[in-house]
Amino acid sequence: MSLQGRSFSGKSWQDVLPELTPQDAKALEVKNNRFPRKLLNSKSTEVDPYSPEALARANPYMRATTLSFLNMHQHGELFVNFLRARRRIFIDDKQWDLPQVDGMEFDQYDTPRARWIVLHEYGEVMGGVRLMPTTSTCAQYSYMLRDAQLGMLPDIPQDVLFFKAPVRDDIWEATRLFLTSAVPAQRRIAVQRMLMNQMAGAAYAMGASHVLGIVPATFSRWMTRLGLMSAVPVGPVQNIDGDRTQAALMNVSYIGEMAPTESTHTLH
Numbered sequence: 001m002s003l004q005g006r007s008f009s010g011k012s013w014q015d016v017l018p019e020l021t022p023q024d025a026k027a028l029e030v031k032n033n034r035f036p037r038k039l040l041n042s043k044s045t046e047v048d049p050y051s052p053e054a055l056a057r058a059n060p061y062m063r064a065t066t067l068s069f070l071n072m073h074q075h076g077e078l079f080v081n082f083l084r085a086r087r088r089i090f091i092d093d094k095q096w097d098l099p100q101v102d103g104m105e106f107d108q109y110d111t112p113r114a115r116w117i118v119l120h121e122y123g124e125v126m127g128g129v130r131l132m133p134t135t136s137t138c139a140q141y142s143y144m145l146r147d148a149q150l151g152m153l154p155d156i157p158q159d160v161l162f163f164k165a166p167v168r169d170d171i172w173e174a175t176r177l178f179l180t181s182a183v184p185a186q187r188r189i190a191v192q193r194m195l196m197n198q199m200a201g202a203a204y205a206m207g208a209s210h211v212l213g214i215v216p217a218t219f220s221r222w223m224t225r226l227g228l229m230s231a232v233p234v235g236p237v238q239n240i241d242g243d244r245t246q247a248a249l250m251n252v253s254y255i256g257e258m259a260p261t262e263s264t265h266t267l268h
Helices: 052-058 078-093 144-149 185-205 219-225 253-258
Strands: 062-067 115-121 124-133 171-179 210-216 231-233 238-240 243-251 264-266
Touching: 052 185, 062 078, 062 185, 078 115, 078 124, 078 171, 115 185, 124 185, 144 171, 144 210, 171 185, 185 210, 185 253
Parallel strands: 171 210
Antiparallel strands: 062 115, 062 264, 115 124, 124 171, 210 243, 231 243, 238 243
């Protein structure tokens, strides 16, 4: 059954895809709740080392910026540095065959419809991700997973999703998720958490209830363990460019009042 033409409240992934509930759905929940108790019970005295406040105190100089075509001129060379970091990760390290010029990686989805989440510290890009509405169109292209399903992207299998790729205002796509080698091992979990929180907040602020993307095959359980947004696999495990990956649907509605209202957000 296609998502198109269906309505849903965005309360949980079960509301969106009830017919695709996996057999191990309970493993994606914590005590039958969508989110860990510490996120649901504001009166809890338990200290969450991965809460935004705790992460901000532990990383006082980290900044999270949501870039768009309208505001990138306010941030100097941050967007250029972001594309240069993408080149190092995806072309130099992963050896992906992608467009590049002047040391920057880009593709047909870096359009005015996109938003780019950038983590940076002392001016150095530490990580990032691109968001794109599933309603996007530019020439013959829409968004990456839908175009792959339509056979337009030979490097991504057409059966990447269990269902017809959605075209909805309240579902966005996340692509080009990365952390750079500048993030030391002891900080990677914290920085990953910062990036995912910022991505969820930015998507929610733009009207999304869910974010769709290709992620590492263990991603949904990793997010649940860290108390992040709930996520469910919505595609088969695939080997794409040497990585064991899987499409996942992430619920960002948990962010609620934490959604960013500015294009740039300091983490302290």
